[in-house]
Amino acid sequence: MASEQKINGNDTAPMEALWESQVDRAASEPSLVIDIKGFEGPLDLLLHLARNQRVDLARISVLALVEQYLIFIRQAQALRLELAADYLVMAAWLTYLKSKLLIPKAPGDEGESGEELAATLQFRLKRLEAMRDAATKLINRNRLGRDVFARGMPEAVIVDQTNAYAATLYELLTAYASQRQKRATSHVQIARRTVWSLKDAREILMRLVGEMKDWTALDHYLMEFIFSPTERATAMASSFAASLEMVREGHLEIRQTGAFNPIYLRNRLDKQTEPLKDVANG
Numbered sequence: 558m559a560s561e562q563k564i565n566g567n568d569t570a571p572m573e574a575l576w577e578s579q580v581d582r583a584a585s586e587p588s589l590v591i592d593i594k595g596f597e598g599p600l601d602l603l604l605h606l607a608r609n610q611r612v613d614l615a616r617i618s619v620l621a622l623v624e625q626y627l628i629f630i631r632q633a634q635a636l637r638l639e640l641a642a643d644y645l646v647m648a649a650w651l652t653y654l655k656s657k658l659l660i661p662k663a664p665g666d667e668g669e670s671g672e673e674l675a676a677t678l679q680f681r682l683k684r685l686e687a688m689r690d691a692a693t694k695l696i697n698r699n700r701l702g703r704d705v706f707a708r709g710m711p712e713a714v715i716v717d718q719t720n721a722y723a724a725t726l727y728e729l730l731t732a733y734a735s736q737r738q739k740r741a742t743s744h745v746q747i748a749r750r751t752v753w754s755l756k757d758a759r760e761i762l763m764r765l766v767g768e769m770k771d772w773t774a775l776d777h778y779l780m781e782f783i784f785s786p787t788e789r790a791t792a793m794a795s796s797f798a799a800s801l802e803m804v805r806e807g808h809l810e811i812r813q814t815g816a817f818n819p820i821y822l823r824n825r826l827d828k829q830t831e832p833l834k835d836v837a838n839g
Contacts, residue, residue: 593621751788758795759802766808769824775800776819 590599630645657674699705724732765778779792800822803809812821 591625593625751785751791753788753791753795755795755798755802758792758799762796762799762803762809766803766824769809769822772812772821772823774819775822778822 591597654674658672701707761782762778769778775796776793779796783789783792797820800809800811800820804811807825810823810825813819
């Protein structure tokens, strides 16, 4: 049953539910055909054209429309009350929209004008039509169990994949170098070398001064202090420099019979020196 709608000159907003509650009617039901100056056709078509701004309602005679409408309503009431109510709603909306178009908008009136109202109705009708189209498309989609059916015992899909590589020697070397570069050590740390200082060599020779009673090769005293072959060069150089310093101070005596021959040391107990060859023979 259609709800009763009230329209007067103080209403600034139309009944928003009018365009959202359209009733589908069968083709066999009677319809109102309007024949007035400016339009000839069903009332539904006039309502649709007015909403889309394709018909100028200001040029249509409302008196002729009402007369034809009342005749049809009297006939429709005897057939179906709901049909008459629907046409009353459409007529009320057309009358309200035409009044908005004809009556100038007052300066203090905050309501929508006729043009704004028509544009708003057109936008909402298009949105409603899009929603109905979407609902129709969803309903008409294939449904599982009605249009399409799933398999009873689905089988696992086995994918047999074979990789084929095609590359030149240059591309292989480039890829290998790229991988090696990613894994290469980015920071190089050089280990500190063990170096004998002149002070360390002098301290060792000072402790051995008392044992150097006879000519003895320099490397003989250093063998127990050299733990790796890499320390031999630094130990010999520092010890030789320290021995020269101790000879200058008068603590040691040093001799070498020839170039690249062993260096001999002994404690300086007196001023006399003996030939190196006699010591070697003795």
